[in-house]
Amino acid sequence: MTFDRAARESLPTLPLAASEIPLSDPLPSPVPLTGARREIWERALPYLDVRDNDAHSLYAFALATALLHALPGAREDVVLPAVLLHDTGWKTVDPADILPAIAGRAGPAGQETIRRHETEGAAIAARILAEVGYPARDTERIVTIIDGHDTRRDALDLDDAVVKDADKLWRLTPHGLRTVGAWFALAPDRTLRFVAARTYDRLLTEPARAVGAALTVLARTDVSVQRSGLNAPSHNE
Ligand SMILES: [Fe+2]
Ligand SMILES: [Fe+2]
Numbered sequence: 001m002t003f004d005r006a007a008r009e010s011l012p013t014l015p016l017a018a019s020e021i022p023l024s025d026p027l028p029s030p031v032p033l034t035g036a037r038r039e040i041w042e043r044a045l046p047y048l049d050v051r052d053n054d055a056h057s058l059y060a061f062a063l064a065t066a067l068l069h070a071l072p073g074a075r076e077d078v079v080l081p082a083v084l085l086h087d088t089g090w091k092t093v094d095p096a097d098i099l100p101a102i103a104g105r106a107g108p109a110g111q112e113t114i115r116r117h118e119t120e121g122a123a124i125a126a127r128i129l130a131e132v133g134y135p136a137r138d139t140e141r142i143v144t145i146i147d148g149h150d151t152r153r154d155a156l157d158l159d160d161a162v163v164k165d166a167d168k169l170w171r172l173t174p175h176g177l178r179t180v181g182a183w184f185a186l187a188p189d190r191t192l193r194f195v196a197a198r199t200y201d202r203l204l205t206e207p208a209r210a211v212g213a214a215l216t217v218l219a220r221t222d223v224s225v226q227r228s229g230l231n232a233p234s235h236n237e
Contacts, residue, residue: 008180017041027030028225031061031080033107034043035071036081036132037084038136039078039132040081040085040129040132040134043132044084044124045127046091047088047090047091048087048088049091050095050098051087051090051098051236052089052179053087053090055082055172056087056175056179057087059170059175060086060169061083063165063169063170064079064163064166065080066207066211067165067207067208068162069081069112071182071207074158074167074214075138077135078138078145079159081134081138082125082146083166084120085124085129085142085146085164086127086146086149086163086167087117087121088120088121088125088128089118089121090117090121091124092116092117093117096150097109097210099184101220103184114150114151115151117150118146118151119147121146121147121149122144122146125143125146126143130205134135135155139160140187143154144158144160145160149163149164149167150167154204158205161204161205162208166208168203168212169203169208169215171198172199172215181216188219188222188226191221192220198213201211
């Protein structure tokens with residue numbers, strides 16, 4: 001069944017004044033990229049201009065801050081730099097090899113490509129963290145987490161689990177689904193099936209599974225709303 005949007009009754013707009021909008025809200029905000037994190041991010045950026053890794057890393061960073069909120073046992077001084085640096089190694093891989101490796105089409109060579117982005121990323125992270133004078137103990141943990149963030153299924157500890165979950169959860173966000181859909185020329189419904197099948201079972205923490213389930217339900221609803229023709233109102237929201 002489709003709906004004639006033009007025939008639907010629309011409400012007259014009621015512009016709100018700035019004074020009617022609260023200046024802040026009680027919801028958690030992303031941790032700001034300041035201090036040592038800013039220095040790490042600026043040094044990581046030249047390695048993140050492939051595969052949308054710059055935006056991917058920022059979304060994963062935001063998701064990691066939300067997971068840290070729910071999992072106070074994880075250490076943000078390890079988790080957040082690891083998230084910012086985890087995909088720097090893609091810069092050292094031939095761009096033509098990336099999508100066949102991710103799709104699983106390239107066989108053992110693809111597995112080597114994926115492994116290479118981990119080992120090279122670990123080396124780049126070690127160099128950047130040394131340059132900014134990051135504590136040696138945290139650096140060692142961050143480098144270990146990056147070296148295996150995709151190929152190691154199980155987490156070494158809670159910090160590792162939060163990094164893995166923030167990275168994988170990105171795929172189910174609107175930006176993740178748009179990006180993956182564009183990589184593989186997939187319509188939104190197929191993108192969601194492709195992504196959900198390789199993501200949900202790999203989430204390691206309870207809060208990440210809850211966020212993953214909510215994102216999946218929202219994405220499914222998006223697909224069915226698009227199909228039904230019941231699109232969001234076109235006036236300013
Ligand atoms: Fe990765
Ligand atoms: Fe990633």
